[in-house]
Amino acid sequence: MTSLQLSAKEEMLEKFLDAAARGDLSQVSTLLSNAPSLINQTGHSGWTALMLAARNGHHHVAEKLLLLGCDKFSVNSSSQTAYDIATFWGHRHIAGLLGRAADGCGRILPGADLHPHENYFSRETLDRQSGRRTDKVWLEAKQSDSETVYLLFSNLSPMVRTQQQDGSEAQGDMKLCLFRFEEVKDLLLKPSSVTIFLGIEKTKSPSSSSSSEKAESLSEPPVWFAINTDEDAAALLERCREKNCSFPRSPNRDLLKLSEEEAGVVAQARSVLAWHSRYSFCPTCGGATKMEEGGYKRSCLNSECRSLQGVHNTCYPRVDPVVIMLVIHPDGNQCLLGRKKVFPVGMFSCLAGFVEPGETLEEAVRRETEEESGVTVGPVQYVSCQPWPMPSNLMIGCLAVAVSTDIKVDEKEIEEARWFPRQQVIDSLFRGDRSVFVIPPRQTIAHQLVRHWICMNSNL
Ligand SMILES: NC(=O)c1ccc[n+]([C@@H]2O[C@H](COP(=O)([O-])OP(=O)(O)OC[C@H]3O[C@@H](n4cnc5c(N)ncnc54)[C@H](O)[C@@H]3O)[C@@H](O)[C@H]2O)c1
Ligand SMILES: [Mg+2]
Ligand SMILES: [Mg+2]
Ligand SMILES: [Mg+2]
Ligand SMILES: [Zn+2]
Structure with missing residues (x-):
């Protein structure tokens, strides 16, 4: 792409955002019909058109953007959604519009705040597919699939790479290192490693996909696993082709630098891996246990153990x-x-x-x-x-x-x-x-x- 094309694109985006901020519905509509991808794009401030319409009280623009399928949950650099902005600036009619559930839940739960509050560590980018956890054949096949994604944990810390070298604390400065089967297959065989199934990547909304994209989406999206290993951390870091990789030492502080998507995956993986590391033995009889169901169960190996009679909560990850x-x-x-x-x-x-x-x-x-x-x-x-x-x-x-x-x-x-x-x-x-x-x-x-x-x- 030439710099001229790039600046023309940027100019169009500026025009679009400006029209949304001014409440110019006809220009917003015209620009979107020429370039539908503008709908969720952000300007220098990290604000989308919907946020700007919400800030300035332009209900008709917000309504049109929602009708055309814009993402009402995206956040600006202060983690505010368009709903937060509308609420903060007192545009209750827009907050009402953004908080309204599309399927008419408002009628069924009158008075409830139906706007989902999204907190860090809560975004679900993987479909957990709990039904697959008992399908050993499928899990084994997926472990060696070349598309499968692995996260590597050492001492319950995920391997990450840091974007900034200045010790910046900003969110998004840290990215997870992702591995393929070939790069970790030796670790899967180590008795001290714990490997858990996280889920399948969620597919994007099919509404705008072209026919070639549709054909592609017929094959199953990548499956994600996480491994916790007690192998030497320095040797593990050498496996990664990226620079500036590490296992963060202070999870309370460092894990806050991931993107919303990656933080959600880490929340799931770290909690389950921590449970395995703390519950190595059966809490009921002290006997040895084995891992089952893709990492979502530990069963006692002592056939006399009470935990094997009926359902025992000690066998499942704790919250x-x-x-x-x-x-x-x-x-x-x-x-x-x-x-x-x-x-x-x-x-x-x-x-x-x-x-x-x-x-x-x-x-x-x-x-x-x-x-x-x-x-x-x-x-x-x-x-x-x-x-x-x-x-x-x-x-x-x-x-x-x-x-x-x-x-x-x-x-x-x-x-x-x-x-x-x-x-x-x-x-x-x-x-x-x-x-x-x-x-x-x-x-x-x-x-x-x-x-x-x-x-x-x-x-x-
Ligand atoms: N995300 C946030 O904004 C945020 C803010 C504050 C606290 N937290 C977390 O909330 C947690 C609890 O807050 P708190 O420390 O004020 O709780 P708290 O006031 O109940 O006091 C903690 C004490 O309770 C006892 N305790 C009882 N049940 C426990 C259990 N299941 N696990 C561990 N200790 C238990 C321990 O003696 C512990 O020292 C902390 O671990 C902290 O990390 C998160
Ligand atoms: Mg307390
Ligand atoms: Mg207390
Ligand atoms: Mg307490
Ligand atoms: Zn037992």
Whole structure:
């Protein structure tokens, strides 16, 4: 492609985005009929036409873009969808349009917020195909298929390559190293390796595919597996043809640099691999176990073991539910955030805690808030959840309303907790002001809960 062609394309994109931002429906329609691929493209700011229409309150443009199949879930560099933007700028009619489920679910679940809140670590790019896990013949055939994709984990860390050499922390700076069967087949045979089936790549929407693409899509998309091995890490890195590869040492920080798609795959793979590494022996009798069902089951080898009678949850990968809550002051204008000693300087986050056996989510929110801050909580509302693969938590995000306001922290866990006025939260969240406090990164559900609260009532 020549630079002239490239600039003509760029010019057309600029025109298209500008028309969407101005609400010029006829120009948006004309440009799209000439170049349909413009629909999901972003400009320098990382904003799509839909985001610009949502920002400026152009309902008719947003409606047209949705009708033509644009992706309403894509996010800008601040992780905002068009829905977030419409809500933040107070364009409720557009937020309503974007939040509406196409199949009329709104009638069946009146009053429900049907806009799916997508958190980091939650995007599902693979179809897990759980039915295939018991098909040993199919799994074995797929393991040696030349199209199959392997992720390589060492000490539960995936091999990644870093794009930037300046130690940048930005999301997308890290990419997973992908391997083929030939490159890892020796590892599959090692008794100490654990190989799990992740799923099949999801196919793209068939609506716009040409006939040649349709023929191609008849063959099954690539299958993904993950291997965890205790082979020497330096020798493993030599297997990769890419430069700047490593196994990140600090998952809590480093795994936040992946793209949304790759983070979703890692959330699944790391949690299941961590379960295998922690549950080598049968929790019921202490006997040896064997892996089954593509890595989604471990069965005891002791034929007398009680875990073999009926269904035992010890045989399946564990998930630990954790409630995480943004507690709102009874005046509606302050929220409760706390800090642990281990947090980076100045950082305050939502309170959180493990759900205990025999406890509802609402009770867990009330108990943990009261334990950690001394504040009593009344109504609790679920917002969204986030898999947190360190090693296998499910963070259940809630808003809660306080009925008492005096703070008395549990010093064993929390160093300090405070009520933060809405304006201070806005300054930290949107203006990057670190003078009062620092909010956790946007990949955390804590950040998203705070953002949700601010956007919920904003009419700026
Ligand atoms: N993604 C986010 O935004 C975010 C924010 C805050 C916390 N988190 C995660 O939530 C998790 C729980 O939060 P917390 O530490 O405040 O919980 P918490 O307040 O319940 O306190 C943790 C303590 O509970 C005990 N405990 C009870 N059940 C446990 C279990 N199943 N596993 C481990 N420990 C258990 C341990 O003694 C542990 O030290 C942490 O692991 C943290 O990584 C994520
Ligand atoms: Mg806690
Ligand atoms: Mg606690
Ligand atoms: Mg607890
Ligand atoms: Zn057993």
